[in-house]
Amino acid sequence: MSSQHRNEKFISNYKRNADNAREKRDDMTPSLTREQGLELLRQMLRIRRFEERAAELYQLGKIHGFLHLYIGEEAVAAGSIPSFTNEDAIVATYREHGHALVRGTSMNRLMAELYGKAAGCARGRGGSMHFFDASRRFYGGLAIVAGGLPVAVGLALADKMQGRTRVTGCYFGDGAVAEGEFHESLNLAALWKLPVLFLCENNLYAMGTALARHQSQPDIAAKAKAYAMGADTVDGMDVLAVEKATGRAVELIRNGNGPYFLEYRTYRFRAHSMYDAELYRTKDEVSEWKRRDPIATFEQALRQARLLRDEDLQQIEAAIATEIEEAVAFAEAAPWEPIEDLNKDVCTDVRRKT
Numbered sequence: 001m002s003s004q005h006r007n008e009k010f011i012s013n014y015k016r017n018a019d020n021a022r023e024k025r026d027d028m029t030p031s032l033t034r035e036q037g038l039e040l041l042r043q044m045l046r047i048r049r050f051e052e053r054a055a056e057l058y059q060l061g062k063i064h065g066f067l068h069l070y071i072g073e074e075a076v077a078a079g080s081i082p083s084f085t086n087e088d089a090i091v092a093t094y095r096e097h098g099h100a101l102v103r104g105t106s107m108n109r110l111m112a113e114l115y116g117k118a119a120g121c122a123r124g125r126g127g128s129m130h131f132f133d134a135s136r137r138f139y140g141g142l143a144i145v146a147g148g149l150p151v152a153v154g155l156a157l158a159d160k161m162q163g164r165t166r167v168t169g170c171y172f173g174d175g176a177v178a179e180g181e182f183h184e185s186l187n188l189a190a191l192w193k194l195p196v197l198f199l200c201e202n203n204l205y206a207m208g209t210a211l212a213r214h215q216s217q218p219d220i221a222a223k224a225k226a227y228a229m230g231a232d233t234v235d236g237m238d239v240l241a242v243e244k245a246t247g248r249a250v251e252l253i254r255n256g257n258g259p260y261f262l263e264y265r266t267y268r269f270r271a272h273s274m275y276d277a278e279l280y281r282t283k284d285e286v287s288e289w290k291r292r293d294p295i296a297t298f299e300q301a302l303r304q305a306r307l308l309r310d311e312d313l314q315q316i317e318a319a320i321a322t323e324i325e326e327a328v329a330f331a332e333a334a335p336w337e338p339i340e341d342l343n344k345d346v347c348t349d350v351r352r353k354t
Helices: 003-024 033-058 074-083 097-103 106-116 146-161 174-178 182-190 220-225 238-256 283-290 293-302 309-331
Strands: 090-092 137-141 166-173 197-200 231-233 260-265
Touching: 033 074, 033 097, 033 238, 033 309, 074 097, 074 197, 074 238, 074 260, 074 293, 090 097, 097 106, 097 137, 106 197, 106 309, 137 146, 137 309, 146 166, 146 182, 146 197, 166 174, 166 182, 174 197, 174 220, 174 238, 182 197, 197 220, 197 238, 220 231, 220 260, 231 238, 238 260, 238 283, 238 293
Parallel strands: 090 137, 090 166, 166 197, 197 260, 231 260
Antiparallel strands: none
């Protein structure tokens, strides 16, 4: 069987299993309060509109460097981040805008970082791939594929050695499973029973190679089970499924059960980055996945449960539009880093003074 055929079969099976799970699982919307439902929808829309505006600004030359959009994957950040407390740590990848927004970093500081301004969350030095907010224990934005996994293991090890009951959430993509750090990190976390939750955002194509083309075993959760840790797959296009699975996993870890692994099977609607020609998948495939849009499907579920009215959606969209315009204005007006500070924090004089 060719790798292309294996990948097509894998994606087909995933779609079928996800659809069956939605049909079979108990409807969770009745257990939702109106406030909870609107908040989940608001967070997903905030991410979507922020990303759409970032793409526009990039095309206008306001944002430079790389830009990796999260459009299509919003349910993962919106559904999972709230499961962590303010004391827990979050480690993310270069596709981290949505994680930072839901974690609570102000949109003003995030937009300023995209602009490269000194008022940005990383002082304008990191840009799109290096959002950072120590005050919210948000440790990257890490641009190196799989580079966040050993960082997360280190944070979790420090917490365990200090007797703290904190959890570290580590987000990474399916492309990371091909890296040595993935296997080393899972092995050590399981061996030392560390309080870390590994969160794989599997969008099926990594940078531009279908999962089944570079993995003989495309079931990523199965790889985690090989390291003797609990692991589940989750429909990453279903915000309620994400919320339920993540909350359960965080609680298991907090109760001293060691690490856990969740594979969110999701899909990015946009290219890998703004430079991606996107030759590895068809437009028909993307269109088919867009019918599973996590925002549209959740909005429909809320309406069916009579938790969402037209005026609610209008108010949410209006508030987000205002927040984005204020963030753009803030970034436009923010100062650049002074030239005399460009060498600051780059090198340290370690020579001893006599």
